[in-house]
Amino acid sequence: MVNLNYSTSNPVFSGYIWKYKRSSASKMTLNGVILKSLFSIFLVGLTTWYVWDLVNKGIDVQYYTYGGMIAAVIFSILTSYKKKWSPITTPLYALSKGLFLGGISAYAEAKFEGMPMRAVSVTLLTFLIMLLLYKAEIVVVTKRFRSVIITAIITIMTIYIINWILNLFGINLPYIYGTSWFAIGFNIIATIVASFSLLLDFDFIDRKLGKAPKFYEWVATWGLLVTLIWLYVEVLRLMKKLAIRF
Template sequence: MALLNYKTSNPVFSGYIWKYNRNSVSKMTLNGVFLKSLFSIFLVSLTTWYVWDLVTKGLDVDYYTYGGMAAAVVFSIITSYKKKWSPVTTPLYALSKGLFLGGISAYAEAKFEGMPIRAVSVTLLTFIIMLLLYKAKIVVVTKQFRSVLITVIITIMSIYIISWILGIFGIYLPYIMGTSWFAIGFNIITAIVASFSLLLDFDFIDRKLYKAPKYYEWVATWGILVTLIWLYVEVLRLMKKLVIRL
């Protein structure tokens, strides 16, 4: 299978997004992706702390939370179509997503003290474990592995979209969004899928190192952020359900 058709669970790393000019002089490097990822995570933390501080002062941050989520979607779409803008849109995505995370994390902290920090710890630990599994080749990313995981992710995202649309009309799915054991089981599966999607992202980035143009380091950073934030949200949601249930 041609490299440009290589598939991953993360739509950020789709073939369309990763089309590039092979004659580009400056190429994507691992150090470049690493440094830009650290910088972007710092930006996420910055706006997360800002909104969190507003919540501790008793202010309503719904505007920041939902506005940040909407802005993150917009910047994601722009990045996917205008890859050369990624040095600007990726940091803006990080800042926007931080607003969203600050809102949901602060509210979680208010109801369940210490939970957001534990969720962050689990997310980072999962990232390290997945990276070690990938580097040690304990889990090998094969064509069949990718196909199965992509199918599962599409199914999960479809369920979430349907649930969101129904929620607009006041219809809620307790077996998905509630605290039943079925809902908890679904959440566990989703968190596991988000974890394993990191393996596909590592594999894809590894294939593009020293081949893609330099600005693709920002595109790669964007993709990693998408997966990590998804994983954090799933872990936080799972923890809340378990505490309420138990």
């Protein structure tokens, strides 16, 4: 059986983020989460297409890419600490993240034609598989399972942060971003961890349905976007490494 009190691998769904006061107001529903998630994904696609179109016109989108990434971080922080703002900050996060994804996806398309669409297909297929595994209870979210995924998430993110800091000083880690077998193996592990973190998110959201306030549907949407976009980036990165390697 799954313990009722726990935190998920996605910090979006941690106990702090989901702390709320019980009331008789409208509650979070599955349909609400689905509709808001679809709308937010549409917003991501909208700004992704916009930046991609700029690239096709020969316009430098570097500022769009980095600006979108920074804005996404800011809106994530705001959503974390001001959950009631989530109906505004989550769509803004989606738009900002789309700018970032548009830049990296257009770059990948220029180097490897058709790769971004294949990465999107793999991401959506993975999402559906994870949802099926969760609903069919083929994979049960146990305390040990949570601990393993959470530990893996922290380790991977710590490595990425250290690498980012080193890059500021002109130091690169070829064992992370290169095309060596070690780098490819690391990317495969990161992709698997991102995939399985969806199971924890599904489980946590499922237990909050009918309990959390209505605006938490936007918080849930934000959480799923964080995981899905992370998964897409890992899949795209893995595909690029394999294409270069082979």
